[in-house]
Amino acid sequence: MKVLPKKFFERDPALVAKELLGKILVRKLNSKILAGKIVETEAYYGKEDPASRASSGRPKYCVKLLHDDPGKILVYMVHGNWLFNIIAHEKRKVGAVLIRALEPLRGIEEMKKNRKVKKIFDLTNGPGKLTKALKIDKRFNGISVTDKNGEILIVEGKKEKFEIASSHRIGVTKDLKRKLRFYVKGNRFVSR
DNA sequence: AGGAAGATCTACT
């Protein structure tokens, strides 16, 4: 299992979001390992992006972390759900990638317990759901996913072919014109 | 104190 290097995240958020599809998100929980394939992401920019947490009226730690080093985790609460982001941007720019959906691979029973649902398709097919399934919350703010010994990291997935589709972002009141949501076409774990 | 926020659950047309 190869952990993604920090360099991976030092690029344009939209590019990182796209390439994150098919990668594996690993969550170490005590001795157990929960893992899922990333099947849906969204890119967010700095204050020029009205939906970004860098725009005014957002929690200040969000603003701070968005300017921070790529590869760090940003978690923040909205509508009673924790949303899991990874900082990603070119040098001296601002941005992040939101992980919207996973396809569960390991520790599925554990995820079911955390989510209290039976259907596997309801486990991680939404940003608020996957954080519950993986027990991710505010504590992880500022921790880097490129740290091998960390509790959360991202590794290379299998080499497989899949089609990437894009659309406008979901739930955003003021979106940009660009399509910044990316997902694996035909995958059942993609939300909606 | 008030309100808004990258959502989710439930209960229906």
Place this chain on the structure above:
DNA sequence: GTAGATCTTCCTA
């Protein structure tokens, strides 16, 4: 499929 209540911080007044 859509509609509404409810969700938990954090910002601004």
